[in-house]
Amino acid sequence: MIPVRGYANRRVAVLGLGRSGLATARALSAGGALPVCWDDSEARREAAAAEGCLIADLTRPREWEGIDALIVSPGIPHLYPAPHPVVALGQEQGAVLDNDVGLFFRSFATQEWENLQVPPRVVCITGSNGKSTTTALLHHILDACGIPSQMGGNIGRGVLDLDPGREGEVVVLELSSYQTELARALAPDIAVFLNLSPDHLDRHGGMGGYFAAKRRLFAEGGPERAVIGVDEPEGRFLAAQFREEADTGEPVIRLSVKSKLDRHGWSVFARKGFLAEWRRGRQVASIDLREMATLPGAHNHQNACAAYAVCRSIGLAPGRIEAAMRSYPGLAHRCELVGERAGVRFVNDSKATNADAAEKALLAFPRVRWIAGGKPKEGGIAPLVPLFDRVAKAYLIGEAAQDFATTLGDTPHEISGTLEVALAHAAAEAEPGDVVLLSPACASFDQFASFEARGAAFTAAVRTLLAG
Structure with a gap:
């Protein structure tokens, strides 16, 4: 505490x-x-x-x-x-x-730190998508490399429930826009901005207010290092605003999964499954992400780039970071690999409660048996139509099933009704190379108490199936 x-x-x-x-x-x-x-x-x-x-x-x-x-x-x-x-x-x-985040930053540092050789550092991670995975991945890497760390905020323990800082410790906090917007004090040593897409707009009075809430982590926080995704206009603006030196890019490290950032300072980007680190116009490291089963798809490659950039900022060597990444077990309910049988993988992405989140999972796998549906969100799955060629068949559940069936049109689908029926049919029809994917693009509340409960039900049913 x-x-x-x-x-x-x-x-x-x-x-x-x-x-x-x-x-x-x-x-x-x-x-x-x-x-x-x-x-x-x-x-x-x-x-x-x-x-x-x-x-x-x-x-x-x-x-x-x-x-x-x-x-x-x-x-x-x-x-x-x-x-x-x-x-x-x-x-x-x-x-x-x-709020509690403001109280944390007012209270975490103490006079006892004057006796420490390496005082604790705080890394704060924000963005629309990928915060939890990046936070958990970074925490895992630090732990695997023997660096004392704690994880909290919007994941795990509340910020004030964490333990007092220790010698050489790194505290990794996931912070939502709700948390950064109201905090009277923000003082991260390293701040990470992943990406921005429309979300919580009613809560922030529009897209500008939403971005402004996240920008406070940098403008008010004054971090020593800023790790910024530049695949959206807001991220490019943020990076340009906080860059102080044109040659080195200090104190900004830019991230991308869409562009080759091989000029202007320090950057980490992923292309064709490879993570690359560049400084002052030359490549200094590369990691093959393609066989990391718990980090599938471009969205997870962005998470990997962010975690890697933070680790490099605190002095870890690329080889140690890569070895730790390979042992990352994945985060529950977020493209979580539950099991595999006869060349068919079963993936729990129950956290995908809207089309934007489901899009990331569909892009991660070339051929899916897609379990989708639940309590529908505005817009349904219409934004996903360009990805329907990846769907071998959809198995629809919950209140949204009929509307989703209409949107799917000629894409093979069935109305399964329940998660149990959908999984049984998908597993029976799956072929080697297929991924049976729970990525509902819906809230869970028609049939489950939470997305965690939905994911847990899927995981339990898959494990029963694989044990049979």
Whole structure:
């Protein structure tokens, strides 16, 4: 736990009592603050009260007496499309707004670090897609290379639930736009921007607000090293804005999976399955990514480039990075290789809850038996029509099945209804070289509690099938 500093003996409101909210309440208490907690969910309030949290109805003005700050959990809107009523009231009452990430950066560094030869460093990773995989991959590489590390933020442990920093440690944080937007303090040693595609636009008031939330990690954070994907206009703008030296590119390392970045400074890019590192107009390293089964497709090659760039920034040699990458087990529910039989691979990509995410998986494999469907998202799978030639057959489940069938048209498909039926039929019809791919392009809530539950059901059924 990271005890929060700066609020000793002061009342601090905490809105939202999920994973990060509870961790925040505990960390505030550990730092001597007096957290006052609220959640719209009665069940969460009761669970927090059972832990000893002070619960007060923060929708009532009288509860704000003596409260200095309001710490807002990431999923709660504070501006667009409309501020949560507690946030609006907190503003009226003069409370400072912050979140757990802001508290982390105010509290992580301590005076004890003066006695360390190599103080801890913090790497923050943001972007629309690939954050979790890049974070988990980087954490794995560091661990495999013997560098002490912790992983948290939007994956794993909440930032305030992490342990105090150790000698030579690297803390790897996945940060969403929700987290970077509100944090009053941002101070990464290395910041990573992967990519940008439309998402959460209602929450940020449009694409400009969404990019601005992510840009804060660099503009406010002032990292010593900026690793920036330049395959979209926003990334190219960000790289140009934060580059300080034309020759070396310092402090920016550019990333791409679309262009050969062989000029202007330091770059890492992937083309035709090979990762290349270039500095000052010459290649200094190359890694063959093609046989890394847990990092399939261009989107994962971008993740690999980002993790590689961070590792090079902290001094790891290319050979050590490559060896560690080859032992990466993959991240659950994200193009996760579950098993293989008779030349047929079974891949769990349950995290693909929209067409944009499913596109990455379809591009990763040349011939798929595609299990898709669930609770539909706006636009359905129409954006994926150009990739239907990769689909040997689609097996459709859930509420979206009929609409998806209409969009598929002449592409072979069936309405399977349930995940179990879809998997059984796909496995029976698959040929060597096929990939049976769960990449639903839908939310899970019609048949499962979460995408994790959906992925776990697929994984369990595949393992039962392969054991039979």
